[in-house]
Amino acid sequence: MSAMLRLFAHDLKLQLRLGSDLIAPVAFFVLATLLVPLGVGPEPNLLTRLAPGMIWVTALLATLLALDRLFQRDFEDGTLDLLALAPLPLEAIVLAKVAAHWVTTGLPLLIAAPVLGLMLRLDHGSYVTLEVSLLLGTPVLSMVGAFGAAVTLGARRGGALLALLVLPLYVPILIFATSAIGAAGEGLSPRPHLLLLASFFVAGLVLVPFAAAAALRNALE
């Protein structure tokens, strides 16, 4: 456990020192969402209807933007070889790296989202649900993305392949997250949708470390 925390702190430190890594996904998230009112016009009702979907679609793409750095650099400079041989299981390494990745990509999205909601005239009743859906959903994006990044590691043109592999897997998260926000906007309970998101989170937590570790072992051989 302490080795896992060490790796998490180490990865976090590395990503925080590369400031551009930290800023790029959240800057993309904000700018891409801000383009929507410019494109479709400032009509309030239309924006309110579009807001949950737009915020979530750009959140998906912003996460995708940061995925290739999850294992790629460590793979190229030999660090991944050493981590695979370190005294903690590769599954624990995957989990520590995903956690560090989420803190530097998912968490900033969580912080920026309410501001974007304001600009897109999100329903007043939907903010809490928006934040809860992001809190449950973005870690799943990081986990599923880690699996995709591990599978495409070492492939030529891995980036395009990664998007093709991962985006379809993101669909259920997108559907239930936006349904939750929509339900809250109409005064209905978002609870069932959020519970489904929570179940994705738990399933990811259990399955992804094993699947990603197996893919990494294959890439290193």
Added chain:
Amino acid sequence: MTGLVGIRLSCRRSERVVFTRLDFSIESGGALLLSGPNGSGKSSLLRLIAGLIKPFTGHLEYEGTRLQDDPARHREIIAYLGHQDAVKSMLTVGESTRFWAGLYDHPSDAHAAMAAMGLSDLADTPGRFLSSGQRRRAALARVIAGGTPVWLLDEPTVGLDAKSIAALESALAAHRMRGGIVLAATHAPIALPGAAELNLAEFEPQGFLDDADAA
């Protein structure tokens, strides 16, 4: 049987068989120098012993334990130095060495390991300012700091000056004095007193693998 033993090892990389029916044994405190022409499988053998490549046939034993059956034990005893130094440009030498020493639960050994490779003055220098020889020394300090009994060194002397090679030689001698094992693949002369030599060219496959190998 004490020490590290490899029994009837063969290695296949995709369609090509790199070596077959390779046996070796190293007592604790011993050393094995791998030789052979380029492409004869020195790096593959080291990666196989490290556990990064699964042996196609055969198995490894350490102190009587079959390592394939006990991956946790396998990871605890190995330190591997590959072609790449795994030095992060954004971290200082001290931070990297302490991180790796910490992963192996020896955080206090980082200082001594850096001193052994003459890196004490560079402890606060970020990786991006290091020369290639200094990066190699940082990678060697990481191997030393892990405190594991088996060191697998792939071309450890690349980029090192005479003084650093001497420092490496005394680090290897100290490791063997404590009962450690060294396997090194190198074309450069390096002092490893009493080291056995294994020429990979002798284990080049002759024709196809037969069923006896797979058994």
